[in-house]
Amino acid sequence: xxxxxxxxxxxxxxxxxxxxxxxxxxxxxxxxxxxxxxxxxxxxxxxxxxxxxxxxxxxxxxxxxxxxxxxxxxxxxxxxxxxxxxxxxxxxxxxxxxxxxxxxxxxxxxxxxxxxxxxxxxxxxxxxxxxxxxxxxxxxxxxxxxxxxxxxxxxxxxxxxxxxxxxxxxxxxxxxxxxxxxxxxxxxxxxxxxxxxxxxxxxxxxxxxxxxxxxxxxxxxxxxxxxxxxxxxxxxxxxxxxxxxxxxxxxxxxxxxxxxxxxxxxxxxxxxxxxxxxxxxxxxxxxxxxxxxxxxxxxxxxxxxxxxxxxxxxxxxxxxxxxxxxxxxxxxxxxxxxxxxxxxxxxxxxxxxxxxxxxxxxxxxxxxxxxxxxxxxxxxxxxxxxxxxxxxxxxxxxxxxxxxxxxxxxxxxxxxxxxxxxxxxxxxxxxxxxxxxxxxxxxxxxxxxxxxxxxxxxxxxxxxxxxxxxxxxxxxxxxxxxxxxxxxxxxxxxxxxxxxxxxxxxxxxxxxxxxxxxxxxxxxxxxxxxxxxxxxxxxxxxxxxxxxxxxxxxxxxxxxxxxxxxxxxxxxxxxxxxxxxxxxxxxxxxxxxxxxxxxxxxxxxxxxxxxxxxxxxxxxxxxxxxxxxxxxxxxxxxxxxxxxxxxxxxxxxxxxxxxxxxxxxxxxxxxxxxxxxxxxxxxxxxxxxxxxxxxxxxxxxxxxxxxxxxxxxxxxxxxxxxxxxxxxxxxxxxx
Amino acid sequence: xxxxxxxxxxxxxxxxxxxxxxxxxxxxxxxxxxxxxxxxxxxxxxxxxxxxxxxxxxxxxxxxxxxxxxxxxxxxxxxxxxxxxxxxx
Numbered sequence: 118x119x120x121x122x123x124x125x126x127x128x129x130x131x132x133x134x135x136x137x138x139x140x141x142x143x144x145x146x147x148x149x150x151x152x153x154x155x156x157x158x159x160x161x162x163x164x165x166x167x168x169x170x171x172x173x174x175x176x177x178x179x180x181x182x183x184x185x186x187x188x189x190x191x192x193x194x195x196x197x198x199x200x201x202x203x204x205x206x207x208x209x210x211x212x213x214x215x216x217x218x219x220x221x222x223x224x225x226x227x228x229x230x231x232x233x234x235x236x237x238x239x240x241x242x243x244x245x246x247x248x249x250x251x252x253x254x255x256x257x258x259x260x261x262x263x264x265x266x267x268x269x270x271x272x273x274x275x276x277x278x279x280x281x282x283x284x285x286x287x288x289x290x291x292x293x294x295x296x297x298x299x300x301x302x303x304x305x306x307x308x309x310x311x312x313x314x315x316x317x318x319x320x321x322x323x324x325x326x327x328x329x330x331x332x333x334x335x336x337x338x339x340x341x342x343x344x345x346x347x348x349x350x351x352x353x354x355x356x357x358x359x360x361x362x363x364x365x366x367x368x369x370x371x372x373x374x375x376x377x378x379x380x381x382x383x384x385x386x387x388x389x390x391x392x393x394x395x396x397x398x399x400x401x402x403x404x405x406x407x408x409x410x411x412x413x414x415x416x417x418x419x420x421x422x423x424x425x426x427x428x429x430x431x432x433x434x435x436x437x438x439x440x441x442x443x444x445x446x447x448x449x450x451x452x453x454x455x456x457x458x459x460x461x462x463x464x465x466x467x468x469x470x471x472x473x474x475x476x477x478x479x480x481x482x483x484x485x486x487x488x489x490x491x492x493x494x495x496x497x498x499x500x501x502x503x504x505x506x507x508x509x510x511x512x513x514x515x516x517x518x519x520x521x522x523x524x525x526x527x528x529x530x531x532x533x534x535x536x537x538x539x540x541x542x543x544x545x546x547x548x549x550x551x552x553x554x555x556x557x558x559x560x561x562x563x564x565x566x567x568x569x570x571x572x573x574x575x576x577x578x579x580x581x582x583x584x585x586x587x588x589x590x591x592x593x594x595x596x597x598x599x600x601x602x603x604x605x606x607x608x609x610x611x612x613x614x615x616x617x618x619x620x621x622x623x624x625x626x627x628x629x630x631x632x633x634x635x636x637x638x639x640x641x642x643x644x645x646x647x648x649x650x651x652x653x654x655x656x657x658x659x660x661x662x663x664x665x666x667x668x669x670x671x672x673x674x675x676x677x678x679x680x681x682x683x684x685x686x687x688x689x690x691x692x693x694x695x696x697x698x699x700x701x702x703x704x705x706x707x708x709x710x711x712x713x714x715x716x717x718x719x720x721x722x723x724x725x726x727x728x729x730x731x732x733x734x735x736x737x738x739x740x741x742x743x744x745x746x747x748x749x750x751x752x753x754x755x756x757x758x759x760x761x762x763x764x765x766x767x768x769x770x771x772x773x774x775x776x777x778x779x780x781x782x783x784x785x786x787x788x789x790x791x792x793x794x795x796x797x798x799x800x801x802x803x804x805x806x807x808x809x810x811x812x813x814x815x816x817x818x819x820x821x822x823x824x825x826x827x828x829x830x831x832x833x834x835x836x837x838x839x840x841x842x843x844x845x846x847x848x849x850x851x852x
Numbered sequence: 853x854x855x856x857x858x859x860x861x862x863x864x865x866x867x868x869x870x871x872x873x874x875x876x877x878x879x880x881x882x883x884x885x886x887x888x889x890x891x892x893x894x895x896x897x898x899x900x901x902x903x904x905x906x907x908x909x910x911x912x913x914x915x916x917x918x919x920x921x922x923x924x925x926x927x928x929x930x931x932x933x934x935x936x937x938x939x940x941x
Binding site for chain 2: 205206208209210211236237238239240243404405408409412413436439440443444445448449452543544545546547548550556580656657658659660661662663664665
């Protein structure tokens with residue numbers, strides 16, 4: 118709170134005593150304000166400027182997918198503001214626009230702000246005119262005027278305001294310009310000082326008659342329903358979702374959320390009959406007719422208020438850049454270089470802070486905590502469970518995961534901010550479309566190299582249901598940074614050891630890259646297979662907008678992507694890693710008969726592990742380390758010492774550890790029976806097994822489907838079993 | 853439907869546009885699924901709108917088209933479903 122407030126004091130729009138930002142404290146809001154707009158119009162930036170929150174904003178259509186809420190005070194009135202996902206239209210059936218549509222129509226906000234991009238007003242007017250159809254109180258925020266100016270585009274905001282009949286506020290939200298004016302306009306409209314007279318597009322006569330007749334029917338069935346006309350139009354257009362909402366009473370629930378209706382006794386069947394009859398009269402081109410009429414109006418308005426006099430120069434810059442970045446010759450090399458650059462910076466940049474964190478959390482703090490626990494007389498089992506189990510696993514995950522995340526995601530976000538990532542999707546779309554997938558999957562896959570949970574969340578940018586599911590299910594094949602250390606360690610011990618010392622580094626690096634490429638290959642194969650089998654029937658569409666390039670904001674990007682990506686994912690990992698630490702400690706310390714529970718389980722799993730070219734111990738490590746791939750190796754080492762009873766290594770039962778020396782680690786593993794086959798199959802299995810539980814949970818949250826969560830979890834697991842089994846059998850045959 | 857086709861005998865499909873060429877949209881045919889067709893219309897691809905082929909992807913497909921001051925990428929199989937009339941630049 119205090120941090121947010123102080124940063125506001127420096128922004129130009131701030132006037133002490135005039136505007137009080139409430140962060141997320143929304144109690145007793147007098148007015149509810151909806152923030153709508155096309156994707157990529159800087160809507161989230163406007164939201165942040167109004168509320169002082171720092172929601173992540175990117176130069177990518179479709180950033181906000183769930184609605185974010187915030188609040189502020191202006192002229193001693195309290196406002197609650199709801200940032201809606203980017204929307205092109207209220208007249209479509211696409212599911213990605215549902216949240217915004219439903220809120221605007223049935224949430225009945227007191228005022229709706231429509232954020233429009235001044236550089237392409239005409240296209241944005243489509244949504245503005247649609248919003249004006251359904252509500253009286255609207256403020257248009259003409260955003261990105263600075264960018265328009267650079268491009269030689271001038272918009273006459275006063276004329277636009279006169280035509281639309283609502284306030285139009287020019288703004289440049291990323292620099293805080295126009296926010297004060299926006300607040301004032303909002304206040305005037307909310308309190309009724311400004312009386313809006315919204316422009317309404319009138320459909321041609323015959324259509325108008327049918328729509329108004331149908332609207333009456335809707336009102337009869339649902340007395341007091343807000344936006345009866347919209348419901349009528351959707352029913353006439355044959356929108357199945359609205360038909361269902363009428364049939365099962367969901368429509369009534371939507372309305373009840375905000376304004377309870379007295380006694381809505383709708384006769385659903387009668388209403389649907391009527392809509393079928395009327396639909397025959399309007400034909401099946403209703404949507405097209407309406408959109409055409411709206412756009413006709415939009416074109417007319419734009420021609421009156423937009424002056425594109427000096428447009429040439431900067432369009433030329435954008436165009437030249439696009440020609441270069443998407444060229445047949447340079448397109449892919451540039452992409453590859455940037456990608457390698459991002460990975461190189463991540464891996465090399467993360468080494469030092471990772472080592473420091475490990476030193477601090479594991480090397481220093483752990484013994485201190487342990488000593489402290491003994492000092493206060495804590496029983497051994499309690500300090501073991503808390504300090505050795507729960508603390509250590511959490512510390513491990515932080516040390517391994519935090520530094521690469523803190524470097525990888527901001528870098529990625531800078532490219533996104535600039536507008537480059539949509540071009541990557543554009544360049545790679547052909548490759549992905551051959552596998553039945555969407556070009557944007559290239560980006561969710563790349564995010565997966567950082568963290569699969571983040572990659573799964575990122576699939577929200579894919580608006581086609583089938584392609585999005587494909588991207589979710591296959592994200593796990595992108596080798597996340599929790600698995601890179603395992604790959605590197607095992608490769609340098611077992612594969613680097615096969616060749617002369619001066620080649621060891623290159624060989625092990627190539628082996629790890631090989632595994633990562635195998636993951637990319639599997640992504641395509643599995644995507645292809647899914648799109649032709651399980652996902653055949655799912656709806657598939659394609660749309661990809663290429664936003665204009667924008668100068669990235671470095672400091673803000675680092676701040677926001679640290680906050681909402683790194684910390685979010687990290688917090689989740691800790692939530693899952695903490696209990697895992699307890700389980701790991703418990704299985705190694707609970708005695709059943711003369712031996713630990715762990716040894717019993719390992720004995721039971723051994724035959725199965727052997728058939729896979731692994732071992733019971735490795736399988737147990739993968740079971741208890743489901744929450745986080747980072748702790749697989751420490752768990753394997755701890756269990757190895759537990760089982761072999763190797764003296765002088767490790768810190769006791771249930772205490773995970775890693776060794777400073779790769780050579781000593783190698784000796785320990787070889788002594789416990791590891792062969793080249795074990796190492797090879799471990800690398801394969803590390804790539805191809807179930808996602809970590811953070812990712813599984815994220816998949817469930819994103820799909821809300823038990824079926825797809827199960828597929829995404831079990832398919833790679835069985836694929837991994839199959840792969841390891843095959844390799845082991847061939848190995849035994851040949852060897 | 854047939855009517856529309858007959859009145860625009862000179863019409864060609866959008867994919868035949870070379871980079872740099874302009875055209876006017878005549879119709880989004882019903883080869884599209886409804887949702888996709890609606891989305892493209894909402895993006896501004898309505899009949900009568902001017903459209904320019906700007907550049908192709910490094911992979912050769914999709915192609916970026918300028919429509920109402922925005923860039924929209926369309927795959928070839930989509931462009932094949934859009935009827936246009938060429939406009940001299």
